[in-house]
Amino acid sequence: MSDLRHDPIQKRWVIIATERVRRPQDFHAKEEKKKMSFCPFCPGNEHATPPEIMSVKGQNGWKIRVVPNKFPALRIEGDTGRQGVGIFDKMNGIGAHEVVIDSPSHETSLAYLSVDDIVDLLKVWQERIRDLCKDTRFRYILLFKNHGDAAGASLEHPHCQIIATPITPRTVSMELQSCKEYFFVKERCLICDIITQELEQKMRVVRVGERFVVFTPFASRFPFETCIAPRFHQHDFLMTTAEELHLFAVALKDTLLRLSVGLDDPPYNFMLHNAPNVQWHPHRPGYWTTLEHDYHWHLEIIPRVTKMAGFEWGTGFYINPTAPEDAAKYLREIEV
Amino acid sequence: MSDLRHDPIQKRWVIIATERVRRPQDFHAKEEKKKMSFCPFCPGNEHATPPEIMSVKGQNGWKIRVVPNKFPALRIEGDTGRQGVGIFDKMNGIGAHEVVIDSPSHETSLAYLSVDDIVDLLKVWQERIRDLCKDTRFRYILLFKNHGDAAGASLEHPHCQIIATPITPRTVSMELQSCKEYFFVKERCLICDIITQELEQKMRVVRVGERFVVFTPFASRFPFETCIAPRFHQHDFLMTTAEELHLFAVALKDTLLRLSVGLDDPPYNFMLHNAPNVQWHPHRPGYWTTLEHDYHWHLEIIPRVTKMAGFEWGTGFYINPTAPEDAAKYLREIEV
Numbered sequence: 202m203s204d205l206r207h208d209p210i211q212k213r214w215v216i217i218a219t220e221r222v223r224r225p226q227d228f229h230a231k232e233e234k235k236k237m238s239f240c241p242f243c244p245g246n247e248h249a250t251p252p253e254i255m256s257v258k259g260q261n262g263w264k265i266r267v268v269p270n271k272f273p274a275l276r277i278e279g280d281t282g283r284q285g286v287g288i289f290d291k292m293n294g295i296g297a298h299e300v301v302i303d304s305p306s307h308e309t310s311l312a313y314l315s316v317d318d319i320v321d322l323l324k325v326w327q328e329r330i331r332d333l334c335k336d337t338r339f340r341y342i343l344l345f346k347n348h349g350d351a352a353g354a355s356l357e358h359p360h361c362q363i364i365a366t367p368i369t370p371r372t373v374s375m376e377l378q379s380c381k382e383y384f385f386v387k388e389r390c391l392i393c394d395i396i397t398q399e400l401e402q403k404m405r406v407v408r409v410g411e412r413f414v415v416f417t418p419f420a421s422r423f424p425f426e427t428c429i430a431p432r433f434h435q436h437d438f439l440m441t442t443a444e445e446l447h448l449f450a451v452a453l454k455d456t457l458l459r460l461s462v463g464l465d466d467p468p469y470n471f472m473l474h475n476a477p478n479v480q481w482h483p484h485r486p487g488y489w490t491t492l493e494h495d496y497h498w499h500l501e502i503i504p505r506v507t508k509m510a511g512f513e514w515g516t517g518f519y520i521n522p523t524a525p526e527d528a529a530k531y532l533r534e535i536e537v
Numbered sequence: 538m539s540d541l542r543h544d545p546i547q548k549r550w551v552i553i554a555t556e557r558v559r560r561p562q563d564f565h566a567k568e569e570k571k572k573m574s575f576c577p578f579c580p581g582n583e584h585a586t587p588p589e590i591m592s593v594k595g596q597n598g599w600k601i602r603v604v605p606n607k608f609p610a611l612r613i614e615g616d617t618g619r620q621g622v623g624i625f626d627k628m629n630g631i632g633a634h635e636v637v638i639d640s641p642s643h644e645t646s647l648a649y650l651s652v653d654d655i656v657d658l659l660k661v662w663q664e665r666i667r668d669l670c671k672d673t674r675f676r677y678i679l680l681f682k683n684h685g686d687a688a689g690a691s692l693e694h695p696h697c698q699i700i701a702t703p704i705t706p707r708t709v710s711m712e713l714q715s716c717k718e719y720f721f722v723k724e725r726c727l728i729c730d731i732i733t734q735e736l737e738q739k740m741r742v743v744r745v746g747e748r749f750v751v752f753t754p755f756a757s758r759f760p761f762e763t764c765i766a767p768r769f770h771q772h773d774f775l776m777t778t779a780e781e782l783h784l785f786a787v788a789l790k791d792t793l794l795r796l797s798v799g800l801d802d803p804p805y806n807f808m809l810h811n812a813p814n815v816q817w818h819p820h821r822p823g824y825w826t827t828l829e830h831d832y833h834w835h836l837e838i839i840p841r842v843t844k845m846a847g848f849e850w851g852t853g854f855y856i857n858p859t860a861p862e863d864a865a866k867y868l869r870e871i872e873v
Contacts, residue, residue: 204860206755206756207756208754208755208756209715209719209727209731210711210712210715210716210727210728210731211708211711211712211715212711212715213756213758213853213854213855214756214854215756215757215758215854215855215856215857216854216855216856216857217756217757217857217860217861218856218857218858219858219859219860219863274848274856286755287734287738288727288730288731288734289734289755289756341852343848343851343852345846345847345848345850345851346847347846347847351844352844352846352847353844353845353846353847354846362847362848364848366852366854370851370852370853370854371852371853371854372547372851372852372853372854373852373853375546375547375548375853376546376547379545379546379547379548380546383545391545391546391624392546394624395545395546395624398623398624398625402623418544419542419544419622419625420542420543420544420549420550420551420553420625421551421553422549422551470846470847470850470851471847472847472850472851473851474851501850501851503850508687508688508689509689509845510681510683510688510689510690510806511681511682511683511688511689511698511806511807511808512610512679512681512698512700514681514806514808514837514839515679515681515706515708515806515808515809515810515837516677516679516702516706516707516708516709517549517706517707517708517709517711518549518550518551518552518702518706518707518708519549519551519552520551520552520554520610521551521552521553521554522554522555523555524540524553524555525553527555
């Protein structure tokens with residue numbers, strides 16, 4: 202089983218996933234990655250994945266398929282096993298690690314699926330997140346996509362991943378804390394206020410839809426970093442209605458197409474920033490909840506066109522060579 | 538001039554460095570990086586860099602040379618210009634951005650310089666950091682190295698960089714805060730206590746010298762992440778004596794050689810985590826200082842053998858496929 206270990210200097214948890222073990226020799230820098238001719242996610246190769254969790258039927262067999270990750274970072278069985286190791290803290294690597302295969306097609310990336318197919322995929326995201334939320338050992342459920350080798354995708358066939366973690370990750374805690382502090386003073390949602398200002402200033406807006414806005418954040422870390430958020434307050438992605446889900450699919454497809462056309466199919470990551478599953482309620486000891494005003498869900502897309510270097514690792518802040526205003530203008534003017 | 542912008546959700550500063558501007562078209566993923574035949578850091582090409590800040594004389598011309606970065610992320614002229622932009626905050630991109638050319642040799646990486654040459658280089662680091670510290674607009678001075686293309690090095694010729702920032706970066710603030718909180722309770726240094734435990738447990742220790750220890754941190758984010766720290770308490774790298782500097786050079790060369798031999802010259806970043814230049818003293822308003830017990834300097838080395846992916850970006854925590862105990866054992870057993 203993997204370990205979760207806590208760094209007392211950076212107050213950060215790390216997963217030491219030795220079941221995905223690679224021997225030191227495997228890291229030799231010059232070793233070329235072998236091109237795989239066999240794809241375990243293609244129709245006909247279903248035997249090559251662990252047993253299916255769920256699937257959506259299409260015209261010929263499945264059109265979306267969810268399976269456990271064959272080399273999971275976290276495993277579902279066991280208890281948290283929280284313990285101290287002298288000055289350090291660790292716990293068992295419990296959680297869940299699933300793969301959502303976007304479509305049977307090895308070649309068609311998400312941007313090029315139909316809106317209806319994307320809606321079906323979003324419904325699968327919701328269904329899996331909803332199911333994992335039932336397990337209160339899991340504090341957070343992250344859905345993300347790695348597209349392209351440089352973005353960390355180890356298999357080419359388009360897929361997303363879902364990881365449920367037994368702690369609330371530091372990035373998420375920070376967002377929750379900022380939203381809480383802001384609400385405490387103003388009784389307004391921080392992210393609602395940011396969206397209002399972006400819609401007024403317009404210069405960082407890529408696309409305004411009836412219910413969703415796409416913009417490049419004011420303090421973007423990366424060139425063409427893009428955020429898709431509901432224009433109305435909603436803390437939990439699971440609450441979106443069928444109509445909202447359709448409009449979100451339209452916005453997602455449009456944004457991914459703009460990035461694909463404008464930057465020649467760049468590698469990218471996207472992450473669904475959603476409210477945590479359960480968190481400690483500060484004023485009601487023993488009670489776990491997520492407060493409605495604590496969050497405002499959004500999807501963050503990071504094209505991987507620049508490299509992290511020593512400055513970023515050493516400081517946690519970022520040098521972005523493209524102003525988000527220029528990135529938004531460029532993306533806005535692309536015809537899709 | 539670049540902007541420093543603050544993200545109110547992640548409470549993180551970002552440098553929007555438009556003077557290093559690349560047009561959106563420049564990011565096309567498939568564009569191959571051109572191999573440069575001309576190296577501005579090689580002897581004879583001194584005219585190709587901005588005017589020299591300092592140099593150390595060798596047998597034939599200079600052996601170490603410091604120049605301003607030709608495309609600086611931050612510039613020395615101007616005031617901080619702190620201002621609000623509606624809900625956001627920004628300030629001018631003031632600071633300093635220097636390049637330290639390690640040696641005249643284009644081919645010899647730091648690991649293969651002599652100990653004496655490394656000592657001279659460390660003295661140059663100290664001299665430049667000491668000089669930049671005089672400017673109290675600069676809250677933090679980071680020295681780092683990007684080695685290899687995958688680690689973000691844009692020029693092959695071995696060099697380090699120094700960036701002075703007008704704010705204390707979030708990563709540094711977090712380390713300071715952890716050390717302060719720990720000292721407040723225990724009146725001992727957190728990092729001293731970690732080193733004591735590492736020396737007792739031995740399994741993550743790569744090398745123990747008389748004054749410096751090299752170990753793989755308990756919660757390593759990356760395979761073969763390595764830390765070099767003084768075994769005695771010292772908050773500021775500028776305080777090291779000539780003898781300590783020599784022993785640090787020995788430890789640094791030995792560690793870089795082990796990584797180079799064991800992982801076949803991997804790309805890597807290293808960052809000198811040093812005490813900040815000036816910070817707001819919580820109990821003495823109007824007075825800037827660094828408290829002696831607030832920090833314990835160390836050098837962090839990250840071989841870039843795995844890729845950051847959506848999970849890491851979305852959560853700020855990391856999946857490391859190699860246990861630090863295994864990494865330490867592997868590095869310990871390499872003959873250098």
